[in-house]
Amino acid sequence: xxxxxxxxxxxxxxxxxxxxxxxxxxxxxxxxxxxxxSEILVRKIINVGSDRKLMLxxxxxxxxxxxxxxxxxxxEDLLKIIERIRxxxxxxxxxxxxxxxxxxxxxxxxxxxxxxxxxxxxxxxxKYPMNLLSPSQVMREFSLLPPxxxxxxxxxLYDSEANLQIANRYCLSIIKTFNKSTALNWxxxxxxxxxxxxxxxxEEAEEYYVKRGVPVSxxxxxxxxxxxxxxxxxxxxxxxxxxxxxxxxxSGKLYSNFEQAKKYYExxxxxxxxxxxxxxxxxxxxxxxxxxxxxxxxxxxxLNNLYFPENDERTFDEFRDFGELMEFVFMGRSRNN
Numbered sequence: 001x002x003x004x005x006x007x008x009x010x011x012x013x014x015x016x017x018x019x020x021x022x023x024x025x026x027x028x029x030x031x032x033x034x035x036x037x038s039e040i041l042v043r044k045i046i047n048v049g050s051d052r053k054l055m056l057x058x059x060x061x062x063x064x065x066x067x068x069x070x071x072x073x074x075x076e077d078l079l080k081i082i083e084r085i086r087x088x089x090x091x092x093x094x095x096x097x098x099x100x101x102x103x104x105x106x107x108x109x110x111x112x113x114x115x116x117x118x119x120x121x122x123x124x125x126x127k128y129p130m131n132l133l134s135p136s137q138v139m140r141e142f143s144l145l146p147p148x149x150x151x152x153x154x155x156x157l158y159d160s161e162a163n164l165q166i167a168n169r170y171c172l173s174i175i176k177t178f179n180k181s182t183a184l185n186w187x188x189x190x191x192x193x194x195x196x197x198x199x200x201x202x203e204e205a206e207e208y209y210v211k212r213g214v215p216v217s218x219x220x221x222x223x224x225x226x227x228x229x230x231x232x233x234x235x236x237x238x239x240x241x242x243x244x245x246x247x248x249x250x251s252g253k254l255y256s257n258f259e260q261a262k263k264y265y266e267x268x269x270x271x272x273x274x275x276x277x278x279x280x281x282x283x284x285x286x287x288x289x290x291x292x293x294x295x296x297x298x299x300x301x302x303l304n305n306l307y308f309p310e311n312d313e314r315t316f317d318e319f320r321d322f323g324e325l326m327e328f329v330f331m332g333r334s335r336n337n
Contacts, residue, residue, distance in 0.1 A: 002049030006328045009040050009050075014332035016040075022334060027101040034109045035089025038082075041116040044328065045078060045123070046070070056086040071126055078119065084112035117329055118152035121145075124325055125157055128318050132165050132200065132208050132225070135315070137270055137307065138322050139169075144265045145329070146257050147176035147249070164197060164233050168225060171237045176249045183241050187234070194234040200227055210302075211310070262335040271323030280316040283309055 019025065020033030039054055046066040048054055053062075059082065060067065067075045088101070088109050121142070128134075142150065154170035174183040187194070200208065205227040213221025230236045240246055248254060255261040283297075290296040301308040309315035 002051050004044050004047050004049050006044065006324075006331065009043075010331055013037070013040060017332040027103070027106045030106055031088055031091075031101055031109050032093045034113050035085060035093060038085050038089070038113055038116055041113075041120070042078070042082065045116070045119060056082050057090065071123070074119075074123070074126075081112055081115040081119065084115070085109050114148050114152060117149050118156070120325055120329070121149065121153040122156050124322060125153070128321070129161070130157060130166050130169070131163055132204070133211055133310075134165060135307070135318065136212055137319060141265075141269065141271055141322060141326055142169075144261055144268060144326070146255065146261050147173055147252050148256075149329075151177040162193065162197060164199065164225075164236075167194060167197060167233050167237065168240070171240060172246065175241065175246055176252060179251050180241055180246070187237055187241065191234050194237065195232050197233045199230075199232050211308075258330060258333040259336040262330055262333050265326065265330055266335065269323075269326065271319050271326065273320065273323065276316055276319045276323060279309075279319075280313065283313070283316075 016033050016037045020030050020037065025033075035056070039056060042056065042059065043049070043054055046059075046063055046069075048063065048066060055062075060079065067078070070078065088105050091101075128138075150169070151173040154166060154173050157166045158170045171183055171187065174186055208225070208227065209221045209223055213223040225236070226239075227236075229239065252260075255264060286297050286300055287294075290300065298308050311318070
């Protein structure tokens with residue numbers, strides 16, 4: 001049995017995306033194409049290569065072991081998503097359904113596809129939890145995804161393991177997927193929960209400024225979350241919603257789909273395999289230079305305004321996993337300039 005290899009499916013992904021989304025076709029054709037594409041995403045999720053036949057309808061029978069290896073509750077999450085796609089996908093592929101499919105039916109299958117995309121990123125953040133000190137490179141690249149994928153990912157994380165960073169990103173995703181009015185309604189409905197979330201003390205805030213801020217002087221840093229202005233998550237997010245700067249991509253003004261987002265991804269992607277390997281080798285060389293004295297290595301990185309890999313070489317695994325995931329979800333997508 002072989003593992004899933006995204007490069008092996010690159011041409012098929014390109015063909016399916018082209019035939020499903022880029023040319024005029026019937027709703028039946030689109031639903032059928034989404035069903036096939038969904039099978040590829042499920043293959044990636046459960047790590048099944050091309051040497052084995054996979055069909056959505058028999059996945060519980062044929063891939064019991066692979067499903068059981070998923071993290072707690074994730075098996076049920078995946079099966080629920082599949083059942084949003086499979087029945088209509090089957091009807092769009094077979095000949096018993098003779099009536100025209102509705103827009104609602106097509107949108108249901110599309111939404112199931114978005115859920116599968118989000119599933120991949122949820123799994124990533126369950127492995128590498130999102131928090132205030134999450135690598136800025138990962139957080140920046142995550143923000144390059146279409147808003148709906150971020151929204152679905154962050155909704156799951158917020159509902160299951162909320163913290164300041166997740167709540168902050170989730171609030172912004174609501175603005176970008178829907179609008180500020182929706183975000184404000186959510187904020188008021190969640191006020192009690194948000195007021196109970198841990199808010200960083202001075203020591204934790206200073207650690208965030210130093211490790212995740214961009215230095216503008218010896219003692220000052222530019223950061224995306226201005227912790228010093230507030231003492232609770234609710235007020236911080238209320239300010240974010242009120243801030244005119246968050247109008248920029250309200251309701252997906254900048255980009256709302258993969259095709260619009262691809263330009264920003266290509267122009268800002270730093271987590272390429274070559275960049276990560278170069279950074280890893282550089283880190284090893286610096287450690288060797290200072291005889292593995294981590295404090296000296298850390299000081300060297302900060303003096304040169306470089307990102308210090310706090311989890312040692314595991315940091316580069318974190319970068320590699322996210323970079324490969326981003327490369328996969330943009331595979332086959334055309335760029336809208």
